[in-house]
Amino acid sequence: MNLIEWLQSSWLSHAIAKANHMLVASLQIVHVFGLILLLAPLLLIGLRVLGWAMRDQPLEHIVGQSRRLSLVGLLLSLTSGALMFFSAPLHYVANWAFDTKMTLLMAALVMYALLYAWKAEQIRTHAMLARVHIVSAITLWIMVSMAGRAIGFV
Amino acid sequence: MNTLMSLAQSIEQSAIGTAIAEGRYAFPIIEGIHLIGLALGVGLIFLIDLRLIGVFLPSVPVRVLHRQLQPYVFLGFGIVIVAGVLLLVSETSTVIVSPPWPFKAMFFVLASANALYFEFVIARRAGALPERGPLPKPVRYAGIASLALWALVIICGRLIPYIPHWT
Numbered sequence: 502m503n504l505i506e507w508l509q510s511s512w513l514s515h516a517i518a519k520a521n522h523m524l525v526a527s528l529q530i531v532h533v534f535g536l537i538l539l540l541a542p543l544l545l546i547g548l549r550v551l552g553w554a555m556r557d558q559p560l561e562h563i564v565g566q567s568r569r570l571s572l573v574g575l576l577l578s579l580t581s582g583a584l585m586f587f588s589a590p591l592h593y594v595a596n597w598a599f600d601t602k603m604t605l606l607m608a609a610l611v612m613y614a615l616l617y618a619w620k621a622e623q624i625r626t627h628a629m630l631a632r633v634h635i636v637s638a639i640t641l642w643i644m645v646s647m648a649g650r651a652i653g654f655v
Numbered sequence: 656m657n658t659l660m661s662l663a664q665s666i667e668q669s670a671i672g673t674a675i676a677e678g679r680y681a682f683p684i685i686e687g688i689h690l691i692g693l694a695l696g697v698g699l700i701f702l703i704d705l706r707l708i709g710v711f712l713p714s715v716p717v718r719v720l721h722r723q724l725q726p727y728v729f730l731g732f733g734i735v736i737v738a739g740v741l742l743l744v745s746e747t748s749t750v751i752v753s754p755p756w757p758f759k760a761m762f763f764v765l766a767s768a769n770a771l772y773f774e775f776v777i778a779r780r781a782g783a784l785p786e787r788g789p790l791p792k793p794v795r796y797a798g799i800a801s802l803a804l805w806a807l808v809i810i811c812g813r814l815i816p817y818i819p820h821w822t
Contacts, residue, residue: 522817523817525817526813526814526817526818529813529817530809530810530813530814533690533693533809533813534806534809536690536694537693537694537697537698537701537809538698538701540691540694540695540698541694541695541698541699541701541702542702544694544695544698544699544727545699545702545724548723548724548727554723554724554727555715555719555720555723557719558715558719559714562712562714562715563712563715566711566712570702570705570711643691646687646690646691646694647684647687647691649687650683650684650686650687650690651680651683651687653683654680654682654683
């Protein structure tokens with residue numbers, strides 16, 4: 502029996518699938534809040550690094566605080582997403598929008614993790630690289646969200 | 656209710672309504688855009704609210720955060736509203752009978768009124784607020800109210816497909 506079939510027959514999968522459909526609705530809501538809390542601070546970092554807003558505010562403060570808040574969003578969306586996946590893994594793996602989303606998610610997670618490598622001083626000295634990095638990270642998360650919205654329609 | 660329903664059906668049967676409903680990917684793409692606009696518009700409002708409450712960017716003055724983010728908040732709301740209207744036009748008769756919809760509309764009106772109050776009353780006094788550290792209690796409550804009202808708009812919106820009828 503492969504991993505996905507094993508997951509589908511697991512206790513957790515049955516519990517989520519058989520629970521009231523409002524449980525899945527609640528997970529969907531948490532998933533949306535997670536995305537907002539992840540993306541909005543990244544947009545703020547982007548605006549600051551691109552010099553479009555908050556130019557006179559300390560980079561360390563904006564980037565540090567935003568990274569911390571976005572991590573809360575990331576954890577909320579990953580947890581709620583994983584629980585939704587556990588409710589019907591066989592159904593999800595057969596969905597091409599889900600496959601696309603997972604591939605994009607892996608890339609987005611790598612980009613996200615790399616954001617933590619930047620020190621404020623390096624952002625100043627390698628401004629162009631920092632801009633390309635944050636714009637790619639935001640673009641990838643937008644693509645992840647768009648692919649995610651398509652899951653229910655394909 | 657019948658007049659409302661026939662009006663809803665005629666909106667839905669308009670050229671744009673049928674184009675979105677019948678296009679294979681139009682609906683999910685517009686939904687995705689609605690979501691991204693939300694992360695920009697409401698997401699940045701959440702950041703300002705968290706600043707008012709005192710848990711985010713405590714050393715950035717409220718007036719700076721508010722003034723600098725304002726154009727992007729407006730851009731985000733422009734996107735959310737245009738995409739939201741298109742979604743509504745494509746399935747008006749399904750959406751208006753769903754119980755969470757009137758609540759979403761009500762919380763949207765309240766959240767907007769709260770935002771206008773912030774814009775025209777609180778933000779104009781923002782120069783008098785302390786630049787750093789905790790803000791006066793009424794200002795913190797305004798942040799909590801905004802956060803709660805926009806959260807309720809999102810919750811009701813996401814519940815529309817899960818609670819399609821009153822009974």
